[in-house]
Amino acid sequence: MIVSKKKHVWIYGDVFVDYLVRDYLNTTFNTFLGVTTVNVAAGVSRLGAPSAFITVIGDDATSQFVWNELRQESIDLSFAKPKTVPGSGTILNSMRTWYPKWFEMKFLTGD
Incomplete structure (x- = not known):
């Protein structure tokens, strides 16, 4: 277990990247x-x-962008974990692991 004596406002969640088009093509x-x-x-x-x-x-290029941007905002990333996923070109959805199995099915099907 990691213990920190620093006082922080702790935020737990996902990181997403938005791509906004610059040209009409x-x-x-x-x-x-x-x-x-x-x-x-x-x-x-x-x-x-x-x-x-x-x-x-x-740990891909997009993820490096995320690490850099969060560091520029002076956000403590001591408890952010890097994760390698073979063939992954996306940032991992960290919260997906705690959803109950029935949640995703009901969410996707509307049942």
Whole structure:
């Protein structure tokens, strides 16, 4: 178990990347971090309180963008875990592991 004596506002969640098109041909994009949990962590940090983000992030180029952006916001990533997934070009959805098995099926089918 990892123990931290630092005081933080702890945020747990996913990280998503938004790609916004720059031209009408959809060939170039601007990249931005998205999702509420990242906004909360960055907002807390910008207000001067230390924030720490607990998540799982991949190790591909997009994930490196995420690591860099979160560090630029002075978010403590000591408890963010890098994860290698063969053939994965996406950031891992860290919260998927705690959903009950029935949740996804009901969500997708509307039952």
